[in-house]
């Protein structure tokens with residue numbers, strides 16, 4: 235099924251939380267449209283009276299005209315105010331829902347997608363929906379009511395007038411439906427081009443250093459230019475169609491005008507003839523506006539589909555319905571017959587691995603063996619296709635990660651990667667990222683900073699580290715990421731090449747400090763450097779999706795085989 239079908243309708247329930255405001259916007263739109271129809275009708279009648287019957291308007295008529303002008307002006311202002319207020323509230327909510335969807339399904343969903351593309355979905359597509367919420371929903375409903383009421387009035391006044399208006403109204407309403415597929419395709423082209431350009435721009439800015447180093451800036455500029463051109467072409471195609479559609483709508487209204495003039499001249503005399511014509515055309519005007527709005531909204535279906543998909547994204551690792559608690563004390567880690575793939579060949583094909591409480595186990599293997607994948611499963615970024623990942627208390631049964639509440643899992647397990655990103659802000663902000671409620675005291679922060687060497691990075695904790703830590707070296711970033719994890723006091727710590735960027739001395743110092751800091755903590759250490767691996771209590775070798783060897787450094791170096799191959803590589 236076409237995922238864009240009904241995509242806009244599927245986003246209507248967001249308005250449910252703003253029912254009162256939606257209703258007020260509808261009332262303002264209704265008052266604005268109805269007062270306009272009344273105003274043009276009364277004006278036509280007044281002018282007709284003056285010109286045809288040579289009678290000046292009475293005080294009552296003038297007062298009614300002034301009142302209608304005031305109502306129209308007030309209602310228009312109120313509608314603009316309310317509809318935009320409503321739209322901006324809804325968009326703010328949608329942005330958060332899109333973010334929640336990404337967070338819920340990330341990084342499973344993010345894998346393979348470009349961050350600029352996601353940013354475009356989160357911001358550009360949501361922004362594009364402003365038209366739908368501010369200018370379409372309440373206005374279409376109001377137009378329907380005005381047209382319905384006007385149709386009844388016309389029918390009572392003169393069925394010929396109705397006959398002149400109805401076919402054109404039907405064609406105007408039908409046109410956006412008939413052209414919806416083409417509109418959606420053109421809109422999708424624009425949104426896709428905008429997303430590509432956004433992805434390309436983000437990648438270019440991120441990789442400026444590399445592009446400069448390899449002299450690839452000019453080629454990249456050309457690519458950006460080509461993407462910009464593609465977006466421009468898509469936007470022009472949309473606009474050209476819009477201009478044509480608008481001309482066709484105007485033509486249809488002209489046909490209606492001719493019919494209305496004929497019908498009114500046939501039935502009415504004196505000042506009532508222009509009044510009836512004005513009423514008939516006044517009733518048709520909201521239909522023409524609605525047709526334009528419907529057409530424009532049709533172009534937003536691709537944006538709505540992308541936003542809807544992000545909002546409804548299933549959780550990569552769903553929360554358990556009845557979470558189990560974790561006993562206090564040291565926790566071991568066990569992977570039991572774990573199988574996992576990223577949609578292609580099996581990356582893990584029956585991994586069995588045990589890390590005892592308080593033990594440090596080094597997981598080694600050649601590049602691409604699946605070590606980081608194991609770390610991601612322990613962090614529960616994804617669930618295994620089969621098998622279990624368990625936390626094993628010293629006493630009591632093991633607890634499957636799938637049975638743990640998210641907060642309990644995050645409190646027990648911390649995973650630090652090789653290039654953990656830092657965020658714009660101070661060093662203290664970055665260190666306290668995991669405990670924003672400042673559960674870590676200043677003394678604790680200072681102790682952890684000392685242990686990880688973070689206290690030697692900057693003059694003070696108020697130092698700005700810059701977006702993504704670009705002002706820091708790789709080793710400094712690694713120390714901060716490690717300190718950040720330690721402040722959460724994890725019982726299981728997974729270090730995925732965390733100290734690879736430190737020099738051998740720094741690596742040794744951090745390892746010693748880690749061990750002294752909390753001897754009961756269980757550590758799964760992913761490393762390539764022999765001196766780092768050697769410090770672990772035990773070593774497990776991952777090869778062809780399985781753990782093929784385990785033992786101490788001395789045992790494994792004696793055995794040779796897979797471990798020897800890893801060391802040689």
Ligand SMILES: Nc1ncnc2c1ncn2[C@@H]1O[C@H](COP(=O)(O)OP(=O)(O)OP(=O)(O)O)[C@@H](O)[C@H]1O
Pocket residue numbers: 345346576581599600601602603604605606607608
């Ligand atoms: N998000 C992903 N989507 C698809 N395939 C992936 C993804 N992440 C990793 N892979 C693939 O899974 C395999 C294992 O990757 P993984 O990163 O776990 O290996 P690794 O042992 O940690 O490697 P390295 O030592 O180089 O970091 C590789 O073939 C990799 O290409």
